[in-house]
Amino acid sequence: MKVIADFSVVPIGVGVSVSKYVAACQRVLDEMKLKTHLHAYGTNVEGEWDEVFAAIKRCHEAVHGMGAPRISTVIKVGTRTDRDQTMSDKVTSVESKLAGPT
Amino acid sequence: MKVIADFSVVPIGVGVSVSKYVAACQRVLDEMKLKTHLHAYGTNVEGEWDEVFAAIKRCHEAVHGMGAPRISTVIKVGTRTDRDQTMSDKVTSVESKLAGPT
Amino acid sequence: MKVIADFSVVPIGVGVSVSKYVAACQRVLDEMKLKTHLHAYGTNVEGEWDEVFAAIKRCHEAVHGMGAPRISTVIKVGTRTDRDQTMSDKVTSVESKLAGPT
Amino acid sequence: MKVIADFSVVPIGVGVSVSKYVAACQRVLDEMKLKTHLHAYGTNVEGEWDEVFAAIKRCHEAVHGMGAPRISTVIKVGTRTDRDQTMSDKVTSVESKLAGPT
Numbered sequence: 566m567k568v569i570a571d572f573s574v575v576p577i578g579v580g581v582s583v584s585k586y587v588a589a590c591q592r593v594l595d596e597m598k599l600k601t602h603l604h605a606y607g608t609n610v611e612g613e614w615d616e617v618f619a620a621i622k623r624c625h626e627a628v629h630g631m632g633a634p635r636i637s638t639v640i641k642v643g644t645r646t647d648r649d650q651t652m653s654d655k656v657t658s659v660e661s662k663l664a665g666p667t
Numbered sequence: 668m669k670v671i672a673d674f675s676v677v678p679i680g681v682g683v684s685v686s687k688y689v690a691a692c693q694r695v696l697d698e699m700k701l702k703t704h705l706h707a708y709g710t711n712v713e714g715e716w717d718e719v720f721a722a723i724k725r726c727h728e729a730v731h732g733m734g735a736p737r738i739s740t741v742i743k744v745g746t747r748t749d750r751d752q753t754m755s756d757k758v759t760s761v762e763s764k765l766a767g768p769t
Numbered sequence: 770m771k772v773i774a775d776f777s778v779v780p781i782g783v784g785v786s787v788s789k790y791v792a793a794c795q796r797v798l799d800e801m802k803l804k805t806h807l808h809a810y811g812t813n814v815e816g817e818w819d820e821v822f823a824a825i826k827r828c829h830e831a832v833h834g835m836g837a838p839r840i841s842t843v844i845k846v847g848t849r850t851d852r853d854q855t856m857s858d859k860v861t862s863v864e865s866k867l868a869g870p871t
Numbered sequence: 872m873k874v875i876a877d878f879s880v881v882p883i884g885v886g887v888s889v890s891k892y893v894a895a896c897q898r899v900l901d902e903m904k905l906k907t908h909l910h911a912y913g914t915n916v917e918g919e920w921d922e923v924f925a926a927i928k929r930c931h932e933a934v935h936g937m938g939a940p941r942i943s944t945v946i947k948v949g950t951r952t953d954r955d956q957t958m959s960d961k962v963t964s965v966e967s968k969l970a971g972p973t
Contacts, residue, residue, distance in 0.1 A: 566727065571912035573841075573947065578749075581782035581839045581953055584961070588968035603965060604908055605915045605958035606877035606947050614727075618720050625668065625716075625746050634749035635785045637777075639843050639947060640742040641879065641912050644727050647680075647736040647887055652911035655890070659909060662894035673810035675845065675943075680887035683851055683941045686859070690866035705863060706806055707813040707856035708775035708845050737887045739879075741945050743777065743810050743843065749785055754809035757788070761807060764792035770931065782953075818931075822924050829872065829920075829950050838953035844946040848931050851884075851940035 566614045569652055572621055572640040573607035576633035589631060590624035597623075602652060607639070611652045614644070668716045671754055674723055674742040675709035678735035691733060692726035699725075704754060709741070713754045716746070770818045773856055776825055776844040777811035780837035793835060794828035801827075806856060811843070815856045818848070872920045875958055878927055878946040879913035882939035895937060896930035903929075908958060913945070917958045920950070 576586045587608075594601045594610060597620050602609040610617055621640060628636055678688045689710075696703045696712060699722050704711040712719055723742060730738055780790045791812075798805045798814060801824050806813040814821055825844060832840055882892045893914075900907045900916060903926050908915040916923055927946060934942055 566724070569911055571910070575779050575781065575841050577779065577781065577787070578785035581951070582964075583781070584964040585968045587965045591965065591969055602910055603962055604877070604910045605875055605917075605961045606949070607912075609911045611911075614724055618724075622668070622716055622720075625744075629746065629748050635745070635747040637743065637745045637779050640744065641739065641945065642727075642742065643737070643739045643912070644731065645737040645887070646731050655911040656909055658888075658890040659893045659897065662891045663897055671809055673808070677881050677883060677943050679881065679883065679889070683849070683884035684862075685883070686862040687866045689863045693863065693867055704808055705860055706775070706808045707773055707815075707859045708847070709810075711809045713809075739881050741845065745810070747785070757809040758807055760786075760788040761791045761795065764789045765795055770928070818928055822928075826872070826920055826924075829948075833950065833952050839949070839951040841947065841949045844948065845943065846931075846946065847941070847943045848935065849941040850935050 566644055568612065568614050568617050568642050568644050569655065570610050570617050570640060570642040571607050572638055574624060574628060574636060574638045576628050577635040577637060579633045586628045586631060586633060589627045593623045593627055594620050600652065609652050668746055670714065670716050670719050670744050670746050671752065671757065672712050672719050672742060672744040673709050674740055676726060676730060676738060676740045678730050679737040679739060681735045688730045688733060688735060691729045695725045695729055696722050702754065711754050770848055772816065772818050772821050772846050772848050773859065774814050774821050774844060774846040775811050776842055778828060778832060778840060778842045780832050781839040781841060783837045790832045790835060790837060793831045797827045797831055798824050804856065813856050872950055874918065874920050874923050874948050874950050875956065875961065876916050876923050876946060876948040877913050878944055880930060880934060880942060880944045882934050883941040883943060885939045892934045892937060892939060895933045899929045899933055900926050906958065915958050
C-alpha cells in the first residue's frame with residue numbers, strides 16, 4: 566500500500582530549538598532513499614506504508630538517542646485505491662485549478 | 668518502544684457519514700487487544716509502536732475493503748524514555764493540576 | 770458556524786511535563802463555558818467557530834504567560850452544513866455501529 | 872501574536888477529488904495577502920493569529936459554499952515569544968544542520 570504522508574516531530578524537554586532533531590530525521594529519510602519535501606511545518610514523504618512508518622520509527626529512535634526524553638509527532642497519511650498519485654501530482658493538481666477559471 | 672497515540676480516519680469519496688468506518692477500525696483495535704479510548708474526534712490507543720502502527724495499517728485496509736477509495740488519517744504519537752506513562756496517567760495528571768491551586 | 774474541534778498544546782522549552790499547561794488551557798475553556806472532553810492526547814471542544822478559536826488563542830496567551838517561549842499546537846476542526854451534530858452524537862454513532870451486526 | 876501555521880482541508884461527501892477545494896482556499900489566502908507555501912499535504916501560512924484563523928474560517932465558508940456538506944481540517948500552529956521566525960527561516964535552519972557535521 567503506497568502512501569503520501571507528512572510528519573512533524575517535536576522533541577520535548579530539550580530547549581526551544583528543534584532544527585537539529587528535524588535534520589536527524591531528514592538523514593534517516595535520505596538513508597532510506599525515500600522521496601521527501603521539507604517545509605516549514607513538517608516533511609512530506611512518499612513510499613510504501615511499511616517503509617514510511619519504519620522511517621518515522623527510526624526518526625523517533627534517533628531523536629531519543631540525541632537526548633530528547635520525550636517526543637510528540639503528528640503524522641498525516643493518505644492512501645488511495647482508485648489511482649496512483651505522487652506528491653508532485655497533488656501540488657500540480659491544485660495549481661492547475663488555480664490557473665483555470667474560478 | 669511504547670507509545671500513546673491518537674488517530675482519526677477520514678474516508679473520502681463515500682458520503683458524509685464516517686461512523687461505520689470508525690467502527691471497523693475500532694474492531695481492528697479490539698481484535699488486537701489494544702487499550703483504546705474513543706472520543707469525538709479520534710481514538711486514543713496505547714501499546715508497543717509496532718502493534719499500534721500495524722493496527723492503523725489494518726484499519727486502512729479494512730476501510731478500503733469496505734469501498735472507500737481514499738483515506739486521510741491523522742495520527743499523533745508520543746514516546747518518552749524518561750518514564751512509563753499510560754493514557755489514564757496523562758488525564759489524571761491534568762486533572763490533579765485542575766484540582767490544585769492555580 | 771458550529772464546530773466540533775480537538776486540540777493539543779505542546780509547550781517547547783519548559784521541560785518534559787506539560788500537564789500544568791494543559792490544565793491552564795482547560796481553565797480557559799471552562800471560563801468560556803465551552804463544552805469539553807479531556808482525553809489522553811488532547812481536548813475535544815464544541816461551540817461556535819469564533820468562540821472556540823478565541824479560546825485556543827487565549828490558551829496560547831496563557832501558556833506563554835506561564836513562561837513557555839514556544840508552543841506547537843495541533844487543532845482538528847470539523848464543520849457541517851447538512852445537520853447538527855454534537856460531540857456525544859459522534860461517539861454514540863460509532864458505538865451503535867459497534868453494537869450492531871458487522 | 873505572529874504564527875506559523877500549516878493546514879489541510881478535507882471536504883467530505885463530495886467525491887474523491889479535493890484539489891478544487893484546496894485551490895479555493897488558496898485563493899482566499901492570496902486575497903488576504905498572506906504568505907503561503909503549498910505542499911503535498913497542506914499549506915504553510917504565516918501571519919498574525921487573527922488573520923490566519925480568519926482565512927481558515929473563510930476557507931471553510933468557501934468550501935461549504937461550493938457544495939461540500941462536511942469538512943475536516945487539520946491545523947498546526949506555532950507561536951514563539953523568544954524571537955521572530957519566518958517560514959523560510961525554519962527550513963533554512965534545518966538545511967544548515969544538514970549541511971554541517973553530523
